[in-house]
Amino acid sequence: MNYIEEINKLKKEKNAIILAHYYQKDEIQDIADYLGDSYNLSVIAKKSDAKIIVFCGVKFMGETAKILSPDKKVLMPHKVLPCKMANDITSKELIEYKKKNPDRVIISYVNTNADIKALSDCCVTSSNALKILEHYKDKKILYCPDKNLANYAAKTYGYDIDFWNGNCNIHDNLTVDDVIKMKELHPNALVLIHPEARYELTQLADYAGSTKGIIDYVNKSDKDEFIIGTERGILHELKKKNPNKKFYLLNECLTCKFMKLISLEDVYNCLKNEEFEITVDESIRKDAQKALDKMLELS
Numbered sequence: 001m002n003y004i005e006e007i008n009k010l011k012k013e014k015n016a017i018i019l020a021h022y023y024q025k026d027e028i029q030d031i032a033d034y035l036g037d038s039y040n041l042s043v044i045a046k047k048s049d050a051k052i053i054v055f056c057g058v059k060f061m062g063e064t065a066k067i068l069s070p071d072k073k074v075l076m077p078h079k080v081l082p083c084k085m086a087n088d089i090t091s092k093e094l095i096e097y098k099k100k101n102p103d104r105v106i107i108s109y110v111n112t113n114a115d116i117k118a119l120s121d122c123c124v125t126s127s128n129a130l131k132i133l134e135h136y137k138d139k140k141i142l143y144c145p146d147k148n149l150a151n152y153a154a155k156t157y158g159y160d161i162d163f164w165n166g167n168c169n170i171h172d173n174l175t176v177d178d179v180i181k182m183k184e185l186h187p188n189a190l191v192l193i194h195p196e197a198r199y200e201l202t203q204l205a206d207y208a209g210s211t212k213g214i215i216d217y218v219n220k221s222d223k224d225e226f227i228i229g230t231e232r233g234i235l236h237e238l239k240k241k242n243p244n245k246k247f248y249l250l251n252e253c254l255t256c257k258f259m260k261l262i263s264l265e266d267v268y269n270c271l272k273n274e275e276f277e278i279t280v281d282e283s284i285r286k287d288a289q290k291a292l293d294k295m296l297e298l299s
């Protein structure tokens with residue numbers, strides 16, 4: 001079967017769009033109507049007239065789309081895929097924390113499950129985190145669940161931030177040695193690192209920023225070589241937009257195994273059978289939307 005043709009037919013028949021995160025496999029990125037980071041894709045889903053949204057990503061991404069678009073059918077191919085960082089915090093733990101620390105503003109990364117967003121005062125993405133944290137700079141903050149981004153903001157700006165002990169293992173596993181080795185191999189290359197990596201790595205980078213930030217940085221740069229410190233899926237978009245530039249992955253381990261599980265066959269089955277639908281309890285959805293709306297207001 002030619003999955004690409006069949007997927008395109010089903011999309012038209014069912015008034016569906018396909019959204020794919022930059023960390024998806026190349027062929028999934030190529031079939032997508034929109035490619036982006038998790039939050040931007042959810043905003044695209046909200047603005048779209050499509051009845052069905054097929055979200056190629058992990059669970060929190062499909063949930064975020066559903067929170068912002070409750071009237072649309074949000075489907076995820078390949079059942080519901082977890083995110084290690086999102087699962088580093090549970091609502092039970094956060095409720096306990098809030099009881100013990102009633103004076104802390106709860107800022108949660110968009111990489112959280114819906115119940116965590118619902119318990120938060122405001123959400124952030126890696127693109128707007130520093131701007132939003134600045135708004136709360138005179139308050140006591142809990143930033144969850146990514147301890148590395150919290151550490152980056154606390155050390156860079158001196159904010160009173162409590163950390164959750166969560167991380168994205170893909171980025172957290174990067175080391176200073178990785179940077180030193182790659183700089184020796186490619187001395188003319190600029191080092192671009194996602195702030196989910198440890199603070200000491202961001203200090204060695206020429207640029208530390210979100211996935212979209214890294215893509216924009218490369219697109220605008222007049223340099224030719226880049227060492228990339230984020231998930232390997234980003235290379236597809238970077239090479240497409242910059243065919244004459246060279247890219248080196250900071251470490252070959254930069255692969256999110258959950259993001260790589262979706263195949264063209266899964267997308268076809270998802271559209272054909274309208275599986276696997278994302279649902280979010282309405283009271284959780286409404287509270288989670290407040291935290292996302294607050295983010296929009298402040299960004």
Ligand code: SF4
Nearest residue numbers: 083084085168170256
């Ligand atoms: S790359 Fe990290 S944060 Fe992103 S989905 Fe995978 S585990 Fe989660």
